[in-house]
Amino acid sequence: MTSLLYPSEPVIGDDAPARHIEPPRGYGRGLDYSTKGLGFGSVAQPFPEELLIPESDWQGMIQEMESTKTRISDLLDACGWKPKNQQQTEYCWVNAPTFCVEVTRLKQNESPVVLSPASVGAQITNYRNVGGFTKGALDWIATHGIAPASAWPANAISRQYATQDNLALAQRYRQNDWFVLDLSNMAQIISCLLRRIPVAAGLSWWRHEVTYIDPVWVDGAIGVRFENSWGEQYGAKGRGVLQGRRMYPDDACAPYTALAAA
Amino acid sequence: MAEPTPDLAQLVPQIKAALAAHVKTTAGTRSVLAELDAALHESGALPEPTPTPAPSGPGILTRIAAGVGGLVKRIPYQAIAIAVILVVSLAQNGGHGLSCSGLPSIIPTPVKPTVTTGPIRVIEVTDQAKALSQTQLEALNSTTVRAYLDSHCAKDSDGRPAWRSWSPDVDPSGESKSWQDAWATAKPLASSPPCVVIFPAGGLPPVAAPLPADATGLLALLTKYGGK
Numbered sequence: 445m446t447s448l449l450y451p452s453e454p455v456i457g458d459d460a461p462a463r464h465i466e467p468p469r470g471y472g473r474g475l476d477y478s479t480k481g482l483g484f485g486s487v488a489q490p491f492p493e494e495l496l497i498p499e500s501d502w503q504g505m506i507q508e509m510e511s512t513k514t515r516i517s518d519l520l521d522a523c524g525w526k527p528k529n530q531q532q533t534e535y536c537w538v539n540a541p542t543f544c545v546e547v548t549r550l551k552q553n554e555s556p557v558v559l560s561p562a563s564v565g566a567q568i569t570n571y572r573n574v575g576g577f578t579k580g581a582l583d584w585i586a587t588h589g590i591a592p593a594s595a596w597p598a599n600a601i602s603r604q605y606a607t608q609d610n611l612a613l614a615q616r617y618r619q620n621d622w623f624v625l626d627l628s629n630m631a632q633i634i635s636c637l638l639r640r641i642p643v644a645a646g647l648s649w650w651r652h653e654v655t656y657i658d659p660v661w662v663d664g665a666i667g668v669r670f671e672n673s674w675g676e677q678y679g680a681k682g683r684g685v686l687q688g689r690r691m692y693p694d695d696a697c698a699p700y701t702a703l704a705a706a
Numbered sequence: 707m708a709e710p711t712p713d714l715a716q717l718v719p720q721i722k723a724a725l726a727a728h729v730k731t732t733a734g735t736r737s738v739l740a741e742l743d744a745a746l747h748e749s750g751a752l753p754e755p756t757p758t759p760a761p762s763g764p765g766i767l768t769r770i771a772a773g774v775g776g777l778v779k780r781i782p783y784q785a786i787a788i789a790v791i792l793v794v795s796l797a798q799n800g801g802h803g804l805s806c807s808g809l810p811s812i813i814p815t816p817v818k819p820t821v822t823t824g825p826i827r828v829i830e831v832t833d834q835a836k837a838l839s840q841t842q843l844e845a846l847n848s849t850t851v852r853a854y855l856d857s858h859c860a861k862d863s864d865g866r867p868a869w870r871s872w873s874p875d876v877d878p879s880g881e882s883k884s885w886q887d888a889w890a891t892a893k894p895l896a897s898s899p900p901c902v903v904i905f906p907a908g909g910l911p912p913v914a915a916p917l918p919a920d921a922t923g924l925l926a927l928l929t930k931y932g933g934k
Contacts, residue, residue, distance in 0.1 A: 494837050495837055505840055509843075509847075512844050512848065514847040516847075519852075551871055552870055552872060553866075616880040620877070621834075621835070621873070639838070640843060640847045700835070701873045701876070704872060704877060704879075705881060706880065706881055706882055
């Protein structure tokens, strides 16, 4: 059994060609662990052991969720949800957790609101276009929330949008709960994905952060489908597959409950 | 002996006929008919003795009649007739409802509650931090179930389908007043997640059910209230 890939979906293994890894011209990435120490995780939880799914079950469960069309990618397609597009910003580390919040809200059937990564990244970095890391972003999102892109443009690193109204509006779009996954623990990551919990994954080798959305089984091995933040022109409408050493992240968080808000 | 009221006098033959139709199959049930005769006789509901032979020993109705003594004579005849029919019918049906075909409608027949189908409001209550079975995960993430909910749920004020999938400790303060009220009603019913709380059409009280084992079961549950 091999997962059915989306048309033109790249599989990025250990020998992936550069064209699938390098950002499009003028695009940013932004993963930067040097900012660690800002404090994070006040409401995060470690991954519960009881949620671990044995490796021997993975292939069968992947086949089942593909045949029943109950993957996160199926949800996104059913809702017509678009990938994030960070453009020139170095805010991949905010785009991925922001996308996770959007997925969680779709699962909860909250109003489908496109959220603004810049409303988080700009405030964390004091309006600089620099990198960061997942947990720092999620800690901010849990406390302050994310402004809708309709109020604060998705890539606008500008104080002019930090109005009282927008800051109050952002409070409606907070993440309540997430798991902090152990370093490079693929068992935890795959268990989250099998449970339809998206994972924001920072990849040092790529200096980039993406959102893992589905587990896949390709050529007899486990892999992960990710949603990139380089717009729809990347891969298969913004998606690709990571396998082998490439799929092991250096930090990973799995948000699973968003504040209920219209 | 009290004079039977005219309406009861008219009812007695019909009661007897209906009971006879029910009890003519076994000797044991024939004795019930005889006891009914005796009880009706003693109460004065029957003006003349009937040709039905008396039972060989005291039956339950006779003992009841004897136990209550003269009180029986002061009880309205309609009440006695109803009591007799209840005893016989319950004995015949094992306690599961009445069977009084042929009787005038003096006894209300229990009516099975009917479910009104129509636009529903639904809250799925699940804790993502707790393990669910694979088929339950499929049910919660099924695009088929989602399509059903989208098309069969009532519409919120913003036009969106009125269903949510929330954790047991959800904070709905950012939701509309109607959803905050819905959660206040649903939360006590959702004390054992994973479960589904359905608000039927017509403002009927919400019902809670454990999350079915799979998508087919969840669809069946939703269809019961939301229609096909």
